[in-house]
Amino acid sequence: MLTRGLQIQAKLVEEVEHNKWIVSFQGQLLQVENTSPLLFKESAVIELTVEKTDPLVLKVVSKSKNRRHLDRII
Numbered sequence: 001m002l003t004r005g006l007q008i009q010a011k012l013v014e015e016v017e018h019n020k021w022i023v024s025f026q027g028q029l030l031q032v033e034n035t036s037p038l039l040f041k042e043s044a045v046i047e048l049t050v051e052k053t054d055p056l057v058l059k060v061v062s063k064s065k066n067r068r069h070l071d072r073i074i
Helices: none
Strands: 007-017 020-025 028-034 045-053 056-061 067-072
Touching: 007 028, 007 056
Parallel strands: none
Antiparallel strands: 007 020, 007 045, 020 028, 028 067, 045 056, 056 067
């Protein structure tokens, strides 16, 4: 179960539109929109923090600890 503040890792499966991705997390496929300036590549594993659960909002945790938004769009 996803709860606020939880850090997760998700694998980028496929870019379905410009900046819209399918990611895999614990066997679930989620569609997300990358609203950050970061560019992603298929098969990359990214670290995320659950910002909100309803609607689900995830933030990318970068190596420099700067956080960027990824919003679930399903």
